[in-house]
Amino acid sequence: MASSLRSPDGDAERHFMETLRTRYEQAGFAVQVEPAPDQLPDFMGGYRSDAVARTHGQNVAIDVRRGPGPSEPPLPAIRRLFDGHPDWRLHVAFVASDPLRAITVPRADPARIRAHAAEIQALSAAGHRQPAFIMAWSLLEAALRAYSEDADGDHSPGTVVQALATKGVIEPETERALRSLIALRNRIVHGDLAADPRSDDVALVLAAVDAALSEEPSHS
The missing domain is CATH 3.40.1350.10 (Trna Endonuclease; Chain: A, domain 1)
Structure with missing residues (x-):
């Protein structure tokens, strides 16, 4: 044991x-x-x-x-x-x-991230938007780790968005839209059961995940 x-x-x-x-x-x-x-x-x-x-x-x-x-x-x-x-x-x-x-999170394979994204889309479509929204943010960090070899370490949602924007992976308007959702994400994580993300909110985060995975990985 x-x-x-x-x-x-x-x-x-x-x-x-x-x-x-x-x-x-x-x-x-x-x-x-x-x-x-x-x-x-x-x-x-x-x-x-x-x-x-x-x-x-x-x-x-x-x-x-x-x-x-x-x-x-x-x-x-x-x-x-x-x-x-x-x-x-x-x-x-x-x-x-x-x-x-300490070693905490291994780098995920992009194919596995995409498979999880499909599951999250189904979860959101079934009306389970809160867990789908939080899991989508988790995938966004996983996508950053898959995209860039220097992405190890702890990341807040804001630093994940900033890193993807700085690398040119997401457009400025997407960065602004994601930043506007961080407060909602934090409310859910910290127990606000009344916080209600929209299906479009889940879709926005997953679109950013897809954009990150569409880039060639950096090995700098």
């Missing part, structure tokens, strides 16, 4: 886990930290992840570790547990000696 969060010196891991939890919740996932064995699928056997994140048929087992290298249980054995379970994936996050430099 993963043991980093349960170790006596796990303060850095617990802090890092809270950062991950916030990221996943902002993307529309329900996160459960330190799940009990009976709350995990049978195929995991004796392995216990540090957390699980679930949303709309997507399930993520989160394993937080101090750093790459020998560990118990070994990662190859854990990864094999997920073979044949397409509705589950493993996210291994390494906490560096400086937590601010």
Whole structure:
């Protein structure tokens, strides 16, 4: 089982886990930290992840570790547990000696981002605009990471929009329109259940995602 969060010196891991939890919740996932064995699928056997994140048929087992290298249980054995379970994936996050430099979000493949965009469009069309809107913003950051090799690190919605505009990925009018939606996005993330994005708002963010993915990746 993963043991980093349960170790006596796990303060850095617990802090890092809270950062991950916030990221996943902002993307529309329900996160459960330190799940009990009976709350995990049978195929995991004796392995216990540090957390699980679930949303709309997507399930993520989160394993937080101090750093790459020998560990118990070994990662190859854990990864094999997920073979044949397409509705589950493993996210291994390494906490560096400086937590601010920890590896948090891997760069997503553009094809996978587009697949998620299609799911978000369907979610919005079904009337679930709040989760669709938040997940669309998550994809916008994922698109920035896919577009540019120097996009690692934490990003607020404003810095994501600014980075895409500075690189010429989105037009000035799109930048202004996106900035006007940031307050709405933040209200939803922080619990304003009355905040009601329009379908056009979701479509605008997804159009920016598509624009970013249409660019040639930068490897500077």
